[in-house]
Amino acid sequence: MVFRITGKGVLHLLKEISPALAVLFFSILFSYFFESSTLIKGWGILLRALTRFIRFALPLCLPLYVLLPMYRFVVARMSGKFLQTENRREPCVHPIKHWIFRPLQGIGIGLLFEAKLLAALQILTGVTAQPVLFSSRGQIQLERMLVITGITVVISLFLSTLWTLDDVGIRYANRKDQELKMIGKYAGTLMPILFGFYGVFSLLDDYPARQAFVFLFRIVMILYPPFAVFAVMHFRFLRSRKEQFSEGTSLKKGGIW
Numbered sequence: 648m649v650f651r652i653t654g655k656g657v658l659h660l661l662k663e664i665s666p667a668l669a670v671l672f673f674s675i676l677f678s679y680f681f682e683s684s685t686l687i688k689g690w691g692i693l694l695r696a697l698t699r700f701i702r703f704a705l706p707l708c709l710p711l712y713v714l715l716p717m718y719r720f721v722v723a724r725m726s727g728k729f730l731q732t733e734n735r736r737e738p739c740v741h742p743i744k745h746w747i748f749r750p751l752q753g754i755g756i757g758l759l760f761e762a763k764l765l766a767a768l769q770i771l772t773g774v775t776a777q778p779v780l781f782s783s784r785g786q787i788q789l790e791r792m793l794v795i796t797g798i799t800v801v802i803s804l805f806l807s808t809l810w811t812l813d814d815v816g817i818r819y820a821n822r823k824d825q826e827l828k829m830i831g832k833y834a835g836t837l838m839p840i841l842f843g844f845y846g847v848f849s850l851l852d853d854y855p856a857r858q859a860f861v862f863l864f865r866i867v868m869i870l871y872p873p874f875a876v877f878a879v880m881h882f883r884f885l886r887s888r889k890e891q892f893s894e895g896t897s898l899k900k901g902g903i904w
Contacts, residue, residue, distance in 0.1 A: 660883075663740045667875035671700055674868040702792065703873035706799040707753075711807060711884045715891055718811050732816045737882070745878045752806060753874035754867060760798050807881050814885055815892055 661668070675696045722729060740746075885892060 660879075663745075663879045663883075664876050666746045667872040667879075670868060670875075671696065671872040674872075677868065699869060700872055702796070703799060703870070704876050706796045707803045707873055707877040708880045710800055710803045711881060713804075714807050714811060714884070715888065717804065717808055718892060721808060721812070722817065728819055729812075729817050732818050737814075740879055740882055745882055746875055749806075749810065749878035749881075750871055750874040753802060753877065754870045756802050756806070757870050757874075758866065760802070803877065806877075810878075810881055811885060811892065814882075815889075 675693055678692045678696065
């Protein structure tokens with residue numbers, strides 16, 4: 648009985664992250680058939696793709712275990728500006744929300760950090776740096792991996808806190824205009840667009856258009872699977888601990904009118 652429940656749980660999880668697995672599979676096929684210049688062949692391409700996916704997915708998902716104290720800290724510090732509204736719990740993963748918009752948030756922020764980091768490296772070294780998501784000659788460079796891991800953890804904590812505030816029904820109360828605003832409203836709509844275009848134009852400044860769009864395509868293929876998995880895991884984490892996130896907050900409930 649336990650085995651069947653566990654098996655059903657695994658199958659349900661695989662269904663929820665199926666878009667991420669599909670894009671990961673497509674990126675492996677693309678690398679195998681179209682990246683003829685790479686020095687890695689055969690099973691090495693599969694191993695590189697899986698290793699890179701794990702290197703992004705783990706720093707995104709592991710910080711969820713410190714989400715509860717961070718959430719309580721933010722709510723306590725901003726209690727005078729937050730209100731608790733009635734919230735309808737989502738029973739399952741919402742495709743548009745968890746498979747499209749939230750992964751786009753992560754990709755948009757990733758492109759922003761990518762552009763800023765490339766600019767900093769160019770200032771320090773005096774030469775145009777290759778996008779940091781790609782290690783030269785298929786080798787993992789320790790310094791690059793540590794930088795990317797640190798950035799990924801920061802993005803995870805930032806996004807997961809915003810998502811949690813929105814999902815539990817906490818809103819920012821603008822008493823002057825008598826409005827309630829979602830905490831992650833602009834992060835969910837403008838951020839992917841603005842940050843994404845900023846990253847694209849930054850790449851176009853340093854590379855020919857064709858090469859820049861190749862880099863952009865590869866970045867999206869690399870970042871979408873871990874961010875889609877992260878969005879799903881955040882939903883499951885919050886659902887499994889909904890009582891803990893609803894307790895311990897002394898926010899006023901209702902509207903501001």
